[in-house]
Amino acid sequence: MFPPPHQQPLTRLPSLPDLLLTALSVCFLVSSSKPQIGSSRCPFHRRSIKIPAMSLTTKNNLNAVPPRRHNFASPQSLSEWLKPRLPSESFASWGVKPGTKNVHNLWLELSQGETSLADSTPPVRTVHVVLVLITGQHGKFLVESHQELSDGNVRKRGRPLSEKMKPNEDPESAAVRGIMEELGSVISGGLNIPDIVTIHPNSYHMTVEERDSGSYPGLPGCYVLHTLRATVQGLPEGDFSTFEVDEYGGHFQDNNLAHQAVSVKKHYWTWLPAHSLPS
Template sequence: MSPPLPPLQPITNRHITTLPDLFLTAISICCFLFPSKSFPFHFPFPSRSRRSLKISTMSLPPQTLKTHHSNSFTTPQSLSEWLKPRLPSDSFAAWGVKPGTKNVHNLWLELAEGETSLADSIPPIRTVQVVTVRIIDKHNRVLIEARQELSDGSWRDRNRPLSEKMKPNETTEAAVYRAVREELGQIIKGSVGDSENESVVRIVPGSYRKKLEERNSASYPGLPACYVLHSVDAVVEGLPEGEFCTEEEENRECEENRRAVACEAVSVKKHYWEWVSADSTKS
């Protein structure tokens, strides 16, 4: 009579050889049998040396970077000291020196007014909310700012529709009225006061567009910029039909210390405007 069979034992994990274990065992045997370069298969194992992947800070989500706003720098000097190690020295040295550029006082004023923010990266990223107004006349022409005359005697080509940096928490509609009033109010026949905005400026329904542009700033060489553009078409009553010029008015409502800084900044003295075909301004 044959001896009785041993009792069945429960199956546990230690009795099971998983597929990855078999795969690794097979590789080990092959490596032992074929130690030279004649190994018949190639497995793309990662190398010990790693290549560093450079990710442009322009592509990083905004929430991953610390952002500096209006209260981050008490003076233009403190802003300058923060910028110097973060920008190419030759680029920063050109600010306010190269024709058509602005200086660190301009950037400090933008921060103080809440018009600009700076991401703490190398180089920093300047983010600006901009309203763009395509003013269209009865001849289907669009008004563009052709060029600017600056306070240092230099000129800057613009060739773009009326554009203005937006204030904190400002709506697009409010920014449009303010831009027209500040840049064109002195030349318009009639008033562009708050109570008469809608009678002088009419925003074309359904014309609002929003887009993002990333490029190096022409005003601040070496400083990448992210422009959030809010664009509308508008009809503005009382504008001349030919070329004309407007002069920049001094902002007397700002604080005294900001006015002192503004004296050191490069400012726009005159704006030169002209009408062009509407098709030539479409992006």
């Protein structure tokens, strides 16, 4: 059993050696170059790195997402750039095929620095995601079974709480923000989210996956996954659902752009034993 959250303070992740910092910096720089034929589409090599948790690391540690430039003035300009670089049938299915997102979603991700696109054919979408393995009673983990979308469709998930990271955001901060946005509606008492979240020491590790995007068919993806284990006070013991905090509405002067994107309206959660978690 883990110590009660109030006895175990929120810990900070460590920075890595300068050599690894330099190596990963180079990876980000080459993310905008065109991949060579036969090489990996991902600017990172597939790997897994386990890093022990320590306290008092600097805010701008290596695990923070670097700023990304975005040069598309509007969703329309992004669409015009994508069309000749993607299979026409795949691109036409964005926002039409159930469970997919549309070009407004991708433009908003780029605008907020959550996603970068390599200037290649096809483009490669790189996104940093924090995965939060929330532990409950009897050693079970919280898993999102499916989502209800703003267009009325349902998207299957079958994964722990996940949140795209923002520029200069470290995994811990992204994890707490994701918990607040996706689980805050069921945590009673008006408690301050950081006070009821405990990140487990020595639980952080990073992996890199290369796969086509389910949200944007035909768009190759490089997913840098930052995984943490955590406990959260006040969650229901059985299956439950939560309402999503407005994903985009408060971030843009032209709120119409956010309304045209496909957003998550409701999350559905269940508790599963560790052996049932997706690998």
